[in-house]
Amino acid sequence: MRIRSSLVLAALLFAAAPAPAQQASPKEYPGLETGKMWQFDVPPLEYWNTRYGFQPASGWLDHARLSALRYAGNCSASFVSGQGLVMTNHHCARECIESVNQTGEDLLANGFVAPTMADERRCKTVFLDQLQEITDVTARVQGAVGGAKPEAAAALRAGAIATIEKECSAALADAFCQVVTLYRGGQYKLYRFRRFTDVRLVMAPESQMAFFGGDPDNFTYPRYDIDMSFVRAYVDGKPAAIEHHFAWSKAGAREDDLIFVIGNPGSTGRLNTISQLSYLKEVAYPAQLATLDRRIGVIEQLSALSDERAKALRNQYFGLQNSRKAIGGYQSGLLDPLLMAQKRAWEADFRKRVAANSSYQLKYGRAWSEVALVQQQLRATAVRRRYYTFQADQSRLIPIAGMFVRYNEEAARPDSSRLPAYKDANRKQLEIAMVAGAPIDTVAERMWLTAWFGAIEKELPATDPLRRAALGGRTPAAAADAMLASTTLISPEQRVALFTAGAAGIAASKDPFIVLARVIDPLDRSMTKQVQALASRESAATELIARALLATYGNSVAPDATFSLRITLRALRPEHRLRVRRRVDAAGTLAAAKGFHHPRHALQRGVHQRHHRRQFRQSGHQPGCRGGGPDLRRQHRTAPQPLPLHRVPGARGLPRLARHRGGTAQRIRRKADCGRTDGHAELTETIENASAVHPCDRDRGIGVPRSRHCAGLGASPPAADHARRSGHRAADCRHPGHRMARLLRQRPGHHGAALSTQFHRNRLGRKHLA
Numbered sequence: 001m002r003i004r005s006s007l008v009l010a011a012l013l014f015a016a017a018p019a020p021a022q023q024a025s026p027k028e029y030p031g032l033e034t035g036k037m038w039q040f041d042v043p044p045l046e047y048w049n050t051r052y053g054f055q056p057a058s059g060w061l062d063h064a065r066l067s068a069l070r071y072a073g074n075c076s077a078s079f080v081s082g083q084g085l086v087m088t089n090h091h092c093a094r095e096c097i098e099s100v101n102q103t104g105e106d107l108l109a110n111g112f113v114a115p116t117m118a119d120e121r122r123c124k125t126v127f128l129d130q131l132q133e134i135t136d137v138t139a140r141v142q143g144a145v146g147g148a149k150p151e152a153a154a155a156l157r158a159g160a161i162a163t164i165e166k167e168c169s170a171a172l173a174d175a176f177c178q179v180v181t182l183y184r185g186g187q188y189k190l191y192r193f194r195r196f197t198d199v200r201l202v203m204a205p206e207s208q209m210a211f212f213g214g215d216p217d218n219f220t221y222p223r224y225d226i227d228m229s230f231v232r233a234y235v236d237g238k239p240a241a242i243e244h245h246f247a248w249s250k251a252g253a254r255e256d257d258l259i260f261v262i263g264n265p266g267s268t269g270r271l272n273t274i275s276q277l278s279y280l281k282e283v284a285y286p287a288q289l290a291t292l293d294r295r296i297g298v299i300e301q302l303s304a305l306s307d308e309r310a311k312a313l314r315n316q317y318f319g320l321q322n323s324r325k326a327i328g329g330y331q332s333g334l335l336d337p338l339l340m341a342q343k344r345a346w347e348a349d350f351r352k353r354v355a356a357n358s359s360y361q362l363k364y365g366r367a368w369s370e371v372a373l374v375q376q377q378l379r380a381t382a383v384r385r386r387y388y389t390f391q392a393d394q395s396r397l398i399p400i401a402g403m404f405v406r407y408n409e410e411a412a413r414p415d416s417s418r419l420p421a422y423k424d425a426n427r428k429q430l431e432i433a434m435v436a437g438a439p440i441d442t443v444a445e446r447m448w449l450t451a452w453f454g455a456i457e458k459e460l461p462a463t464d465p466l467r468r469a470a471l472g473g474r475t476p477a478a479a480a481d482a483m484l485a486s487t488t489l490i491s492p493e494q495r496v497a498l499f500t501a502g503a504a505g506i507a508a509s510k511d512p513f514i515v516l517a518r519v520i521d522p523l524d525r526s527m528t529k530q531v532q533a534l535a536s537r538e539s540a541a542t543e544l545i546a547r548a549l550l551a552t553y554g555n556s557v558a559p560d561a562t563f564s565l566r567i568t569l570r571a572l573r574p575e576h577r578l579r580v581r582r583r584v585d586a587a588g589t590l591a592a593a594k595g596f597h598h599p600r601h602a603l604q605r606g607v608h609q610r611h612h613r614r615q616f617r618q619s620g621h622q623p624g625c626r627g628g629g630p631d632l633r634r635q636h637r638t639a640p641q642p643l644p645l646h647r648v649p650g651a652r653g654l655p656r657l658a659r660h661r662g663g664t665a666q667r668i669r670r671k672a673d674c675g676r677t678d679g680h681a682e683l684t685e686t687i688e689n690a691s692a693v694h695p696c697d698r699d700r701g702i703g704v705p706r707s708r709h710c711a712g713l714g715a716s717p718p719a720a721d722h723a724r725r726s727g728h729r730a731a732d733c734r735h736p737g738h739r740m741a742r743l744l745r746q747r748p749g750h751h752g753a754a755l756s757t758q759f760h761r762n763r764l765g766r767k768h769l770a
Helices: 030-034 043-052 058-066 091-100 139-147 150-169 216-218 275-304 307-334 337-355 358-364 367-387 399-411 423-434 442-459 465-470 476-486 492-500 502-508 512-556 586-593 599-619 628-636 656-657 666-675 680-686 695-701 715-726 741-745 757-761 763-769
Strands: 068-073 075-079 085-088 128-136 177-181 188-196 198-204 228-237 258-263 566-571
Touching: 030 337, 043 566, 058 068, 058 128, 058 258, 068 085, 075 091, 075 258, 091 198, 091 228, 091 307, 139 188, 150 177, 150 188, 150 512, 188 228, 198 492, 216 492, 275 307, 275 337, 275 442, 307 337, 337 512, 358 512, 367 442, 367 512, 399 423, 399 442, 399 492, 399 502, 399 512, 423 492, 442 476, 465 476, 465 512, 465 695, 476 512, 492 502, 599 757
Parallel strands: none
Antiparallel strands: 068 075, 068 128, 075 085, 085 228, 128 188, 177 188, 198 228, 258 566
16 A cells, blocks of 8 residues: 555635535445545535535536645645645645755744745745546556456556556646556546646745644644645746635634545555455554654664754654554554444445346456455565565665666666666666765664664574575674675775676675675565566456446445545534534644643543553653653554643643642753753743743642642733633633533642543543543
């Protein structure tokens, strides 16, 4: 399953007139199990009308499609003005922000605003795609494949797709064309985009402001941050004249309005069979999570060495964390017995419908057993497939050595028989990659090699040829040190010398990385051949299942996400019996920073506090140091991740003081001893000075014991005004509508936003959940 750097839809809001909604019957829409991310050329008009009473006006869908954008091949965005202004998420623009830094600047950390259009800075490698047209080319692609065997079908299909895309792109100068595979090969659609290649940064907030609140406010619920960036599309050096764009609404959305979400979701697996999902749950996802944890751990070690390294690695670190979050979410769904039971029931019903039609059964009935057989064979090769490759985490020397070894072997073959990267057309680019580039960073290389060798030692048996060649009975660290000490591939000059020695010189090289690459090469070729054969069989079988799906359900099913433009909607209503504010404002951000959390966070934190305390006790960290450190956080990554507390920007963990009675100065000093306050002396000094703290904060244990309630402190008019504007009452400093406020006020030491584990277990917790 492909993972994109952004798997979140860009939310673009349209307010439709509230209309009475009618629940859709599963019998009317049995295909909804596959999701509701609809294609623009096949909108579910009947479903929208039945479920929401909504019938789009003529041209409405075209307007929405042309206002939406695909940003730089990995994100969603939208036009928001007629002069080419584009809004996207802040993390989507990180690469652009970094690319326009000038000497002495750090725009990612400090933010950027262009005072005038002349000050907008052009982003390197960033482009925008506006979807112009969708054409069904299923018959042409499937006709090119015909009845070919699975091994040959992939090449025929790829050739037909390349021809279609080339013909389309040649028609217009600014066209970019892509054949999108839908329903796992059941359909093929040609998407023609207008591509904007001149994209300039207009505004980006500080990264700390964009990610304030962590995942709860940045990802999951309404945001108390500024998670956005603005860029502008230019054509011929002038701002693009855009006819279709989303306009700003001062009124915003109201309850029962229909909210449309339009964007390019990365990938989903709703059409996977049960056997495929079992393989992902038991083999693929655990391995991917372990790999991500290993890489994140190395980057954390490297980042701790210097500020320069940390700055250079921060985008990579952010991307790995996002990938881990995404895969962890996939895995949590597969571990949910209710979701899996629902999926099994739906697949059983689907197969029963196919079996009831003799023609369908003859065409498609064998596909599920074929997919299951492929999954069994993939399990048998999974571990070796992870390591029989030149992609050794982020080591540079092993891929370089692999290029030298394969360059020799491929050069001796006819051009038509070579691997794609080694054909004559790519020869110059390949040679540059082999010898050019900066000298190898031996500090980073040692860490990457040690981590990769450690994984090999853990997962491959002692008799495995790769393990024997890589470790030779040594520890991972010793093997990495020995290889780095004797290699001749560190500098570009050394690599040029080896290359100019020719085939004979490369064949005679005793460099340890070249020797290891000679072992990996045949293992990789053999494994690649096996995997490609299995992938071809699986692709052919899943295409049959897709055709059965379309034959059975028709357009009532939505295809899996493929990073192509989709639209979905729902009515704006509170969910999960907890009312979540639909509006966010600056006062709410300030309240969040001070620890006034939504009721939703209280319940979620109550579930996880017990897990945290147990982990901290077992970690052996310094007594009194809450939150541990990088080592402890790495230990937690294998466990379900709790939602983090809101934090005052730049002062990690300080809102945790809300759970304690007095003694704040002592606790802050303890945090300083543990390295937790990060040198924020001004903030520490402010909190220690009780007179400078909001009366509600004093009631939460900052300088004043909990037994003195906020109402008895004589809140000043400015403080009372702040509490009123923040949505809190000065009398009790609780979130309005918080049904547990009165009960928790009787429990010294506990704020309404921080449920104790005991309270979460008792009958009052159950009553609140009801």
